[in-house]
Amino acid sequence: MSEPREVYEAILGQLKSSRSRRSLEALYGVCKEHYEAGAVDFRIATIAKSGASRGVPSAQTIRNKTGEPYRAVIEAWQKLGRQKKKAIKARTAPSGEYDWVDEVNNKTHRFLILDLISKVRKLRSENKRFASIKKLEIDYRAGAEEESESRLPSLLSHEIDALKDAISEDSLKVRGWTKTERGSIKDQNGKVLLRNGFVDGIEKMLSLDISSKE
Structure with missing residues (x-):
């Protein structure tokens, strides 16, 4: 599985528009803070709402065909979040107590x-x-x-x-x-x-x- 940073840098290097690059940078920053805070909800609507004031594109823009670069970065963070969640659950409740x-x-x-x-x-x-x-x-x-x-x-x-x-x-x-x-x-x-x-x-x-x- 590719790390979010690797996906982000690969996509950032392909974007020609400075506006798109700024939007991707803002989205990556919001996802990183979200993950480091322990959150696991990386739905498009959640990320778009969290970063609305920081230059993150709207949920509809991310869902559009042109929003594929943004979705790829979000998906990379989502996979990392699921992996961390499974690891924690495996440590905490092997007997079904929780x-x-x-x-x-x-x-x-x-x-x-x-x-x-x-x-x-x-x-x-x-x-x-x-x-x-x-x-x-x-x-x-x-x-x-x-x-x-x-x-x-x-x-x-x-x-x-x-x-x-x-x-x-x-x-x-x-x-x-x-x-x-x-x-x-x-x-x-x-x-x-x-x-x-x-x-x-x-x-x-x-x-x-x-x-x-x-």
């Missing part, structure tokens, strides 16, 4: 939930590993503290926002979900969607200074 996520209608929300579940599973695994340590040796040498901090996973700003949104009262209310005192999340029928400690684990992550330095 099959309910497929019932979430919004594709972007569904992707973010799967990404969040993946991070939580990773943290649980690390927590078990730390719990098995019987003897802890502390290095008081200069720089040891910085080295320890560097081992913490870093989160991008949109990942932090996704974690906050996952447990916010407003976000849960929209879906008809509720938090329990033991940190689980239930749906409107009282079914446990995320087990005890889920909310507590997210809050602990957010309390740490693990934001990306980039």
